[in-house]
Amino acid sequence: METAPVSRRQFLATVSALIASTYVPAWAEIWQPGPEDAAKRAEMAEAALARATALGASYADVRVNRYRRESIATRERQVQNVSRSTSGGLGLRVLVNGAWGFAATNRLEPAAAREAADQAVAIARANAVLASRKVVLAEAEKVVATWTSAFTRDPFAVPLDAKIAFLLELNATALAVSGVSFVSSQVLFVDEQKYFASSEGSRITQRLVRTYPQFSTTAADRASGDFQTRAVVDRAQLVGYEYVENYPWRQDAEKAAHEVVEKLKSKPVSAGRYDIVVDPSQLFLAIHESVGHSTELDRSLGWEANMAGTSFLRAGDAGKLRFGAAIVNLVGDRTQPGGLATTGFDDEGVKADRWHLVRDGMFVDWQTTRELAPLIGQQRSHGCLHADSWSSVPFPRMPNVSLEPAATEVTLDDLFSGIKRGLFIEGRGSSSIDQQRYNFQFGGAVIREITNGKPGAMVRDAAYQSRTPDFWASCDGLGGRATYRLWGTSADGKGEPGQTNAVSHGCPPARFRQITVLNTAAV
Amino acid sequence: MLARDEALKICETVLAHARGAGAEDAVVSLQSAVESHARFADNRITTSGRSEDLDITATVWVSKRRGSITGNDPGADALKRMAEDAVQIARVSPVHREYVPTLGPLTYPESAGFAPTTADVDFKARATALEQVLTACGSAKVIGAGFHTARASATAAATANGNRRYFRSSEAGLSVTARSADGTGSGYYSADHFDLAVLDTKQVAAQAIEKALQSRDPKPIEPGTYPVILEPQAVADLTGFLVNSFDARTADEGRSAFSAKDGKTRLGEKLFNERISLYSDPMHRELPSVPSTNEGVPASRLTLIGSGVLENLEYSRFWAQERKREPTPGPVNYIMESSQPPASADDLIKGMERGLLISRFWYVRLVDPRTIVLTGLTRDGLWWIEKGKISHPARNLRFNQSVLAMLAPWNVEAIGASRRLSPLMVPALRLAAFTFTSISDAI
Numbered sequence: 022m023e024t025a026p027v028s029r030r031q032f033l034a035t036v037s038a039l040i041a042s043t044y045v046p047a048w049a050e051i052w053q054p055g056p057e058d059a060a061k062r063a064e065m066a067e068a069a070l071a072r073a074t075a076l077g078a079s080y081a082d083v084r085v086n087r088y089r090r091e092s093i094a095t096r097e098r099q100v101q102n103v104s105r106s107t108s109g110g111l112g113l114r115v116l117v118n119g120a121w122g123f124a125a126t127n128r129l130e131p132a133a134a135r136e137a138a139d140q141a142v143a144i145a146r147a148n149a150v151l152a153s154r155k156v157v158l159a160e161a162e163k164v165v166a167t168w169t170s171a172f173t174r175d176p177f178a179v180p181l182d183a184k185i186a187f188l189l190e191l192n193a194t195a196l197a198v199s200g201v202s203f204v205s206s207q208v209l210f211v212d213e214q215k216y217f218a219s220s221e222g223s224r225i226t227q228r229l230v231r232t233y234p235q236f237s238t239t240a241a242d243r244a245s246g247d248f249q250t251r252a253v254v255d256r257a258q259l260v261g262y263e264y265v266e267n268y269p270w271r272q273d274a275e276k277a278a279h280e281v282v283e284k285l286k287s288k289p290v291s292a293g294r295y296d297i298v299v300d301p302s303q304l305f306l307a308i309h310e311s312v313g314h315s316t317e318l319d320r321s322l323g324w325e326a327n328m329a330g331t332s333f334l335r336a337g338d339a340g341k342l343r344f345g346a347a348i349v350n351l352v353g354d355r356t357q358p359g360g361l362a363t364t365g366f367d368d369e370g371v372k373a374d375r376w377h378l379v380r381d382g383m384f385v386d387w388q389t390t391r392e393l394a395p396l397i398g399q400q401r402s403h404g405c406l407h408a409d410s411w412s413s414v415p416f417p418r419m420p421n422v423s424l425e426p427a428a429t430e431v432t433l434d435d436l437f438s439g440i441k442r443g444l445f446i447e448g449r450g451s452s453s454i455d456q457q458r459y460n461f462q463f464g465g466a467v468i469r470e471i472t473n474g475k476p477g478a479m480v481r482d483a484a485y486q487s488r489t490p491d492f493w494a495s496c497d498g499l500g501g502r503a504t505y506r507l508w509g510t511s512a513d514g515k516g517e518p519g520q521t522n523a524v525s526h527g528c529p530p531a532r533f534r535q536i537t538v539l540n541t542a543a544v
Numbered sequence: 545m546l547a548r549d550e551a552l553k554i555c556e557t558v559l560a561h562a563r564g565a566g567a568e569d570a571v572v573s574l575q576s577a578v579e580s581h582a583r584f585a586d587n588r589i590t591t592s593g594r595s596e597d598l599d600i601t602a603t604v605w606v607s608k609r610r611g612s613i614t615g616n617d618p619g620a621d622a623l624k625r626m627a628e629d630a631v632q633i634a635r636v637s638p639v640h641r642e643y644v645p646t647l648g649p650l651t652y653p654e655s656a657g658f659a660p661t662t663a664d665v666d667f668k669a670r671a672t673a674l675e676q677v678l679t680a681c682g683s684a685k686v687i688g689a690g691f692h693t694a695r696a697s698a699t700a701a702a703t704a705n706g707n708r709r710y711f712r713s714s715e716a717g718l719s720v721t722a723r724s725a726d727g728t729g730s731g732y733y734s735a736d737h738f739d740l741a742v743l744d745t746k747q748v749a750a751q752a753i754e755k756a757l758q759s760r761d762p763k764p765i766e767p768g769t770y771p772v773i774l775e776p777q778a779v780a781d782l783t784g785f786l787v788n789s790f791d792a793r794t795a796d797e798g799r800s801a802f803s804a805k806d807g808k809t810r811l812g813e814k815l816f817n818e819r820i821s822l823y824s825d826p827m828h829r830e831l832p833s834v835p836s837t838n839e840g841v842p843a844s845r846l847t848l849i850g851s852g853v854l855e856n857l858e859y860s861r862f863w864a865q866e867r868k869r870e871p872t873p874g875p876v877n878y879i880m881e882s883s884q885p886p887a888s889a890d891d892l893i894k895g896m897e898r899g900l901l902i903s904r905f906w907y908v909r910l911v912d913p914r915t916i917v918l919t920g921l922t923r924d925g926l927w928w929i930e931k932g933k934i935s936h937p938a939r940n941l942r943f944n945q946s947v948l949a950m951l952a953p954w955n956v957e958a959i960g961a962s963r964r965l966s967p968l969m970v971p972a973l974r975l976a977a978f979t980f981t982s983i984s985d986a987i
Contacts, residue, residue: 099641103633106614110597123593127616140594147667148582148589151675181636203797241798246805248798248914324585326689327721327732330906330923333985412595451909453942455921457986460942462919464911484911484919486942486982517583517691517719537982541911541919544944544979 059216059226061129066218068131069113072138074220078115078145080158081138082219082369085111085129086411089212091177095188096205097196103181110411113137117145119155125412159394159402161371163222168365170229171358172261176210179262184208187265188236191274195238198275200282202248206236206274208265209257209511223370231361231523232264233257233511238277240285249481251281251466255305255449257511257523258359280467283479290468290483292540296443297485298436298498298532303446303465304424305508305526311489312344312351313422313524315458316378317405318387318397324417328517330456333489334384336397344384345493350425351379353388355404360421361509361523362407368415371404378422382493390417409520416516421509423527430501434474436532439498443471444538450484462486464541482542492533500529545663546576546598548710551700554618558602559702561627567604567634570704571646571840575599577697580665584674585689587682594665602630610640642862646703647840655711656832659739662714663696677749681722684753686729690720694740701840711834715966716740718748721924722756723987729762729937730987731755732904732924734777736966738832755903755925762937764983765928771899772978773892773929776963778922779880779970781905785916786947787822787878787968790848792857796867801916801948802854810854815948817956818852819882824875831969833876846874851883852953879969882959892958892974894932900978901927901934905943916947921984940987941980950975 062085073081087109094102111134112125122145124137176184188206195204211231218224237252253273258264299307314332319325321332334342344351355373357363364373369391377385389399390406407418437445450464464484469476487495509525546554555572562570575598582592603612604627611633613626670692681688696714701707719734733751737743774782794800795809802810826835826843835843839861847855856872864871893901903925911917921942928935949955960972 100610100638101642102612103610103637104601104612104614105629105633106601108597108599108614108616110616112595120589121591123591125593125595125597127597129617144592144594144667147671148592150671151584151588151678153587181633185638203799239799243798243807244805246798246803246914248803250799250913322586323687323689323723324583324590326585326687326723326730327583327691327719330986412597414591414593416591451911451919453907453909453919453921455940455942455984455986456906456923459986460921460940460982460984462942462944462981482912484944488985518579518581518693539944539981541917541944542915544917544981 062216064131065111065129065134066216069111069134069138070218070220072135073113073115073142076138076142078117078142078220080116080220081113082217083111083113084368084408084411085216087214088410089177091210092207093184093188094207095192097192097203098189100185108410111137112408112411112413113141114415115141115145116156117142118149118152120145120149120152121156122148123414156392157395158391159400161369161391161402164366164370164372165224166365167226170259170363172230172263174262176230176232176262177212191236191270194271194274195278198278198282200240201238201278202241203239204236209233217366217368217370219370225366225370227365229259229364230261231257231259232261234265234270236274238281240281242285247285249281249284251277251284252449253277255302255508255510257361257509258507258525259361259363260359284467284481287479287481289542290480290538290540292538292543294535295538296440296532296534297536298443298445298471298530300445300447300530301506301528302448302508303463304528304531306449306452307463308422308424308526308528309510309524310452310454310461311458311492312378313419315489316388317417317419318389318393319417322396325515329515333457333459338384339386342384343382344379344490345382346496347382348499349379349382349493349496350377352376352423352425353378353403353420354423355420357421357423357525357527359507360525361511362419362421362525367404367406368408369406371402374403376403388417388420393417407522409522413520418515418522419513419524421525424529424531426505426529427499427501430503431499433500433504433530436498436500436530437471437476438474440471441473444483445469445471445476446485459488461489482540484539484541486537486539495534495536496531497534498532500531504529545578545696545698551576551698551710552702552708554600554623555700555702558600558623558627559704561624562602562604562631563704565628565631566606567631567704568606569646570602570604571701572600572602573699573701575697575699577695578663579695581691581693582670582674583691584678587678589674600626602626604630604634605640605643606631606634608639608643609634609637610643611637644861644865646705647707648705650707650842652709652842653835655713655834656827657738658712658714659741662694662716662738662740665694665740673745677720677745680749680753684757685725686722686753686756687725688720688722690718692718699834707840709836709840711836713834714738716743718743718745720749720752722752724756724760726760727987729756729760730924731759736964759925759937762926762939764939765941767941767980767982769977769979771896772975773896773899773901774973774975775903776965776970776972777904778902779973780965780968781908782918782947783878783880783968783970785908785910785918789916790858792859793863795857801914802857809857811857813854814852814953815854816849816852816951817953819884819959820849820852820880820951820956821847821883822849822878822880823847824877825879826876828877828879830964831877831879831966837874837876841871841873843876844873846872848875877967879962881962881971886961886971887958889960889972892960892972893929893934895958896929896932896974899929900938901929911944915949917944918947919944940984942982942984943978943980945979950978
């Protein structure tokens with residue numbers, strides 16, 4: 022089912038009809054927490070903590086959280102789905118005899134909070150039989166604070182009509198490009214209202230608002246049965262509706278539409294070794310997989326061996342192992358503006374931190390929590406404990422991990438200029454990396470040849486393969502501050518039961534020498 | 545976990561509020577679940593917990609305009625607000641062009657996949673079982689890590705047109721990774737069942753330990769195309785991408801592996817080896833499922849691949865209406881099996897002159913949807929076979945391989961017995977060719 026391009030006049034008529042019925046959802050008001058809500062949350066938390074302590078917990082913390090999400094999905098000229106969800110509940114973590122227990126309930130009543138404490142303590146006691154080593158937590162300050170992420174327009178107070186009009190305009194823009202067969206677009210808004218209380222006296226209230234626009238264009242040649250897709254899916258940020266209003270989304274949609282049409286007609290890549298320049302829209306993913314996950318200390322210690330895997334980095338490597346070229350500096354940062362993993366305090370009340378993981382090409386530090394830090398002789402946690410829901414057990418999760426730009430203003434053209442035969446790789450293709458984070462293969466959404474310093478024709482079916490230490494050692498060029506961009510993934514999976522984490526990675530474009538490129542259609 | 549009457553009462557309460565607010569059609573669905581788990585590594589339980597939750601979703605239509613709300617608060621005020629908000633969303637939404645009236649009264653059998661023991665885990669008994677796993681690992685001088693989970697849920701739905709349904713289901717599982725102390729060997733094994741009491745934790749541990757010990761000190765193999773034996777876990781790791789391609793609409797729109805030239809689909813083509821069948825059956829004895837699709841269509845046996853032929857694609861209620869046919873009664877699970885007596889694991893190896901035995905794949909991703917080309921890596925057990933015997937462990941490899949080519953008529957040499965790896969049941973396969981593109985250092 023192909024669709025003809027919509028005219029600008031038709032489009033405006035549709036949008037006008039929608040805007041005639043402007044509607045601000047009632048829940049915009051319902052969701053503003055008042056004194057009663059705060060008192061109820063505190064009552065639940067105190068009931069759970071008191072019971073856990075009375076039953077013998079040496080430490081306990083509780084999160085009483087509410088999440089709301091609004092999702093709008095469209096395809097071509099129609100709205101597929103408008104949905105809103107809310108989820109609230111309590112999750113209690115206890116340490117008894119040096120072993121953890123956890124229980125969670127959606128029933129926000131003091132009796133249910135006490136029941137959760139009974140269950141969490143019973144689980145910890147049962148599991149303590151197997152505790153070959155008692156859990157010891159790093160010191161943390163007692164914190165009483167309130168923190169709200171930066172946004173100027175609350176997306177939940179914006180009329181639904183405006184959001185629908187935004188998406189349909191993206192679709193119309195893409196469909197106006199000849200050769201585009203399908204387009205879909207979605208926007209998701211997330212509002213996390215979190216209350217943390219610990220047996221050590223911390224009491225922290227936080228609110229985080231995230232905005233996730235994304236879209237995808239497809240060109241299909243029905244006669245030959247061939248098709249290609251160009252998706253823009255990794256632009257979510259910890260910001261409000263101003264992101265929808267201020268960023269030039271239509272330009273992106275138009276560009277993506279032209280790109281997918283060109284991609285369908287492009288020639289296959291010739292497999293071989295290339296110098297590659299990787300755009301932030303792709304490099305963020307390489308950073309995420311090869312740096313973000315390899316520097317998680319819980320992985321290195323084997324705690325994720327059954328699922329996500331371990332790491333090629335070992336506990337004694339910090340400060341001793343060369344990770345990449347000397348120009349490579351990577352930071353863990355839970356304070357980065359707009360970063361999806363930015364927060365005021367983590368899920369055990371540790372203040373957000375910024376620290377180097379790789380400095381001047383050397384691996385220097387890990388991602389840690391209060392439980393992990395003492396295991397490598399550190400006194401303080403870097404604040405990496407996170408749970409994706411009130412019902413999930415908090416565990417070590419990745420902060421924003423970002424690559425610092427060059428100190429001078431290096432442009433994209435400067436990076437191209439040193440290349441005789443290369444490829445410029447933008448956007449997300451398929452991505453895969455082994456369980457110790459050595460061997461990876463990444464595709465791209467748009468890949469162009471670079472010949473004698475100039476980007477040219479698009480090629481298809483290309484993916485680059487490398488080994489993490491070799492890849493970062495081959496980096497010999499970074500863009501300057503003006504080329505630095507923040508991209509992120511909203512669904513980084515880890516753990517059992519699986520949890521998702523939203524995390525961003527800032528970076529400039531970077532050049533890597535003599536990287537293996539496959540033709541994935543020819544293997 | 546809510547009983548039938550409690551669950552349907554909540555659904556009907558929201559339904560009544562929605563009608564009162566002006567909804568002309570509506571479906572209210574609910575899921576009530578309790579989950580308990582324990583993760584272990586580092587010779588101890590690392591995280592362990594229990595959670596209970598309830599999700600209620602009201603989807604309503606007003607003048608064919610649609611609105612949907614999900615919440616987890618069953619309080620009287622919250623249920624009323626949920627229905628009213630859904631109606632408010634519907635009123636300001638454009639016409640839902642894919643509206644299909646909700647289902648009327650239908651009869652469904654009881655779900656066969658529920659065991660009450662799975663809903664109520666005894667924490668001490670679980671700790672004892674996991675202690676045995678860790679003791680077995682210790683005795684074999686391997687480091688054990690794993691995950692024990694038990695989940696039970698009730699799903700219910702009520703529609704404005706009179707459909708009422710309620711099902712219970714449960715699932716318990718254990719997976720164990722054993723790593724040799726010298727870090728050169730690793731083994732993985734997992735099992736699951738709807739009845740926790742049936743889960744054989746000792747057998748899972750024994751299999752993982754054996755693989756770890758047998759995979760120590762692997763030797764590199766040059767990347768290239770080799771004959772392979774895929775154990776059921778490895779087949780399961782790839783089959784998910786195949787079953788995601790059965791959507792009829794995507795195929796009809798010309799953007800699926802099952803799209804053909806000139807706007808046609810590949811239905812009726814013999815794309816796969818003639819011994820391969822893939823079907824869905826909610827009453828399957830080993831892998832029973834809820835006897836309803838997510839849309840409420842009563843599920844029954846549905847053949848997707850029969851004797852190697854692509855027999856059916858999955859039609860949603862909307863797409864079936866567009867194409868003037870019935871929606872498909874599934875799939876709700878996926879059972880792949882051979883039409884001939886299965887080969888034993890030993891026979892699969894004995895019949896191979898030279899090639900690779902693969903335990904499992906990791907980080908498998910779709911590279912090209914046109915032919916379902918996947919990339920990923922071997923993990924937790926890879927061995928070189930020479931003249932019908934396991935010769936030695938091999939270093940892990942990255943593959944790039946089309947699933948269609950893998951299961952093509954000429955590529956499947958032998959098929960083993962199918963094993964439950966929920967929501968799949970898949971056999972071991974011996975294949976003539978499988979393509980690897982690089983070596984991985986990972987253990």
